[in-house]
Amino acid sequence: MLDIAGIKELLAQTQTIVITTHHKPDGDALGSSLGLYHYLVQQGHHVTVVSPTDYPDFIAWMPGNGDVVIYTEKPELSAQLVAEASLIFCLDFNTLSRINELGELVRAAKAVKVMIDHHLEPEDFDDYRYWNINACATAQLVYEWITKELDGKQYINADVASCLYTGIMTDSGSFRYPGTTSDVHRVVADLIDAGAVNWRIHELVYSNSSEERLRFLGHCLSQKLEVIPELNTAIITVSKQEIEQYHVNTGDTEGIVNFALSIAGIRLAAFIVERGDKVKLSLRSKGEFPANEICKKYFSGGGHRNAAGGSSDLPLDEVTIQFKTILPEYRTLLIQ
Ligand code: 5GP
Ligand code: MN
Numbered sequence: 001m002l003d004i005a006g007i008k009e010l011l012a013q014t015q016t017i018v019i020t021t022h023h024k025p026d027g028d029a030l031g032s033s034l035g036l037y038h039y040l041v042q043q044g045h046h047v048t049v050v051s052p053t054d055y056p057d058f059i060a061w062m063p064g065n066g067d068v069v070i071y072t073e074k075p076e077l078s079a080q081l082v083a084e085a086s087l088i089f090c091l092d093f094n095t096l097s098r099i100n101e102l103g104e105l106v107r108a109a110k111a112v113k114v115m116i117d118h119h120l121e122p123e124d125f126d127d128y129r130y131w132n133i134n135a136c137a138t139a140q141l142v143y144e145w146i147t148k149e150l151d152g153k154q155y156i157n158a159d160v161a162s163c164l165y166t167g168i169m170t171d172s173g174s175f176r177y178p179g180t181t182s183d184v185h186r187v188v189a190d191l192i193d194a195g196a197v198n199w200r201i202h203e204l205v206y207s208n209s210s211e212e213r214l215r216f217l218g219h220c221l222s223q224k225l226e227v228i229p230e231l232n233t234a235i236i237t238v239s240k241q242e243i244e245q246y247h248v249n250t251g252d253t254e255g256i257v258n259f260a261l262s263i264a265g266i267r268l269a270a271f272i273v274e275r276g277d278k279v280k281l282s283l284r285s286k287g288e289f290p291a292n293e294i295c296k297k298y299f300s301g302g303g304h305r306n307a308a309g310g311s312s313d314l315p316l317d318e319v320t321i322q323f324k325t326i327l328p329e330y331r332t333l334l335i336q
Helices: 004-011 027-042 075-084 102-108 138-149 158-171 182-193 198-206 211-223 240-245 256-261 291-298 316-334
Strands: 016-021 046-051 087-091 112-117 128-131 225-228 233-238 268-275 278-285 307-312
Touching (some): 027 046, 027 158, 046 075, 112 138, 128 138, 158 182, 158 198, 233 256, 233 316, 268 316, 278 291, 291 316
Parallel strands (some): 016 046, 016 087
Antiparallel strands (some): 225 233, 268 278, 278 307
């Protein structure tokens, strides 16, 4: 393992750097990656952000977006960048399986590997780690790493600030979740001072959907929401046919699960969707309920206590039945 002095020594020379982040990047994954990208570019490094997959339009406006290489679109170039990198930053994930085929390429790469992350149970593949599960976003950690560990506050320009603001805003549920401490607000205030136009970023992320997305949301809420009041659980299931019928794009399903959780008294909400040949589950919970435990134990996934995900190879209706069958095991926690 390297310490920060070792990293500083490396960064004192021009490096060829790859920054990568998890499958289907969200605002924090892409925002932390591009935020770090804009910092490193200012130091004269050769930097490329390589994403394992595409991501939704509502985050595809961030500065530097045009320079992101998407593995599924350019696998050979991505593999070459990873193989030739001297430093690889792994942001907002901590197990290589979260970046699909890129994972084994990163594992085999000769580069020094840096993990900056806030998820539980990191895998040991890194040479240096800036990891804190109490951070509300990886973007918060990137800010703290640059400003505290590298004394680089003067490099937090408007591009860095806009990307990091987006990461913190999206991962904290717009500054709502319990991780949103006064320190987070101080970081966000610094980012606004550095040039992040907060109201514009909210508009670009949250008021930028297609008409079809809103109609799909209406369909989910009016036709597909199932409430199980005796277990304080709400479920929304969506089939492949519905995804096609409403022309649902990457990211269009994001956040729908929160509507199910917004019902008073509901402690656990699930969004279960058929995606390709897999069924993907998104769970959200209130308070102490460990949504990540269900995902880890039954759906080869994980995540945070209040926001977790997983997947299954079974058909949609079987996954839904399985999910409902699991609930009584958590009855005591659900009816508290
Ligand atoms: P979402 O429901 O938005 O897809 O994911 C919520 C959170 O759950 C993510 O931030 C991530 O931490 C975690 N997560 C989602 N899917 C998976 C998965 O398949 N495996 C693991 N380990 N974590 C996941
Ligand atoms: Mn995150």
